[in-house]
Amino acid sequence: MANKDKPLLLSTGMSHMHEVETTVDFLKQREVQFALLHCNSTYPVAFEDINLRFMHQLRRFEVPVGYSGHERGIAVSTVAAALGATIIERHLTLDRTMDGPDHAASLEPQGFQKMVRDIRQVFSALGTGEEKFISRGEILNREVLGKSLVARRNIQPGETITADMVAVKGPALGISPQNYNRLLGKVVRRAIEEDEPFLDRDLGLHISLETEHLLPMEVGFAVRFRDCNDMLKYKPRMLEFHFTDQDLDEHYPGDDYSAGSDMPLKLVVHAPEFWDRTLVDLCCLDERQRVASRKLLQKTIDLTREMAPYFVGTPKVVIHPGAMSLDHPIHDKVGLYAKLRRSVEELEYNGVELLLETCRRTPGISAVNG
Secondary structure (H helix, E strand, C coil): CHHHCCCEEEECCCCCHHHHHHHHHHHHHCCCCEEEEEECCCCCCCHHHCCHHHHHHHHHHCCCEEEEECCCCCHHHHHHHHCCCCCEEECECCCCCCCCCCHHHCECHHHHHHHHHHHHHHHHHHCCCCCCCCCHHHHHHHHHHCCEEEECCCECCCCECCHHHEEEECCCCCCCHHHHHHHCCCECCCCECCCCECCHHHHCCCCCCCCCCCCCCCCEEEECCCCHHHHHHHCCCEEEEECCCHHHHCCCCHHHHCCCCCCCCEEEEECCCEECCEECCCCCCCHHHHHHHHHHHHHHHHHHHHHHHHCEEEEEEEECCCCEECCCCCCCHHHHHHHHHHHHHHCCCCCCEEEECCCCCCCCCEECCC
16 A cells, blocks of 8 residues: 555554554655544444544644544534544445444435534634634624613713712623723713713723825725714715614714715615524515515615715615525525516615625525625
């Protein structure tokens, strides 16, 4: 086998460690590329006999280490991948109930497919482990579910903050309660209403952002109704409003926010992607979901037109068309495109430019554009 000059997969099942060492030395002397697969050659092997952690010992040979499994099910093979196995080897059978020593310890094609799916999901979930970070979804939930330090009563400029002026309430629109001790004793420089959150500037922190020469292009901000006015002082050239389905029941304050009064501002709206835990899906084969999605996007377009007089140029609406599956690959792409075409034709978007934004294909999610 060494003379074939091909990489070898070497199972360590039924072997003592000194035998593994002898074989490794033999192959390395001949400069053969090979991988060691940890294995217990029992069909099927009892879970308590698998000893997955022994893969760590095999890594001292400085070759790829994998796992050759003969256990029932797919859980152990998935864990082996999580422990760093670079190769997973399993037996395949068309029927696990057939006679013979291997069938009970083998996987049928559907089980093998599930194992591959789970391994990819686990690999994706492992991450780098190098740092703690807040994901995009957590940022949104933190704002809704988190807490802020807020004023217990109306506070006037010049007052010194004491404990009886501060309360902790949601949502997390202001500074964290972990700043409680830092906030006490600060002199207030602005009028703060009851239940209004304390901000970084109340701690003496001032954030400066100079955008005029930041990039050789138009610079804007992604905003919500409640914070768009605060962004105007940085002189953006455009604002992109990210809407939830609840935002569509609000109305743009217009002149109260003075948008466009000092400089021409362009308008971009990012349409909601969910409502009531349901995916916005213009391609959906379920007609009720497709129609409901189209109505939600029409409501978005109507609100965008209401906002348009306070901005310059043609407003743009970014829409995710949907067409995703969490369970299985999508094969009828032609049918989905036909639904998308129908949905767009049913939208009334005069005076608004629609931008259909496709989604990056990720493991476990099949998209029509993938």
